Amino acid sequence: MFSKRLQSFRHAFNGIRSFLRSEPNGRIHFVATIVVIIAGVWFRCSITEWAMLIIVMAMVWLTEMLNTSIEKIMDHITPEQHPGVKRIKDIAAGAVLIAALSAAVVGALIFIPRII
Numbered sequence: 044m045f046s047k048r049l050q051s052f053r054h055a056f057n058g059i060r061s062f063l064r065s066e067p068n069g070r071i072h073f074v075a076t077i078v079v080i081i082a083g084v085w086f087r088c089s090i091t092e093w094a095m096l097i098i099v100m101a102m103v104w105l106t107e108m109l110n111t112s113i114e115k116i117m118d119h120i121t122p123e124q125h126p127g128v129k130r131i132k133d134i135a136a137g138a139v140l141i142a143a144l145s146a147a148v149v150g151a152l153i154f155i156p157r158i159i
């Protein structure tokens with residue numbers, strides 16, 4: 044039972060490692076996350092601000108990883124061009140955009156007043 048759980052964690056960590064290694068967006072998110080953490084420490088963000096930053100950063104990671112999974116599924120089952128595939132991929136990309144815009148707004152609300 045416990046070794047089965049451990050195995051599931053191993054699969055999940057392998058998934059994160061694979062995302063970071065093979066997806067350019069993964070590396071961009073990694074660098075952006077490090078920059079936000081440094082800025083948060085530098086500007087002494089409050090607990091509430093940290094909570095908001097963590098939530099929006101997690102939203103970006105989650106949507107990007109799920110978007111990548113959806114792209115891989117679609118490429119696997121339908122390698123040729125198809126309007127249905129276009130719609131599915133565009134909707135998944137839209138989810139990433141919503142998360143990224145939310146993160147940009149929260150980051151601006153927290154950091155811009157401190158910078159100016």
Ligand SMILES: Nc1ncnc2c1ncn2[C@@H]1O[C@H](COP(=O)(O)OP(=O)(O)OP(=O)(O)O)[C@@H](O)[C@H]1O
Pocket residue numbers: 068110114121122123124125126128129130132133136
């Ligand atoms: N099989 C397909 N049929 C029709 N349109 C497609 C197909 N594959 C991709 N597209 C179109 O190209 C866009 C980009 O898809 P692609 O799979 O290349 O993602 P990507 O460029 O790797 O995106 P990301 O930057 O999010 O990783 C899709 O949003 C869709 O509009």
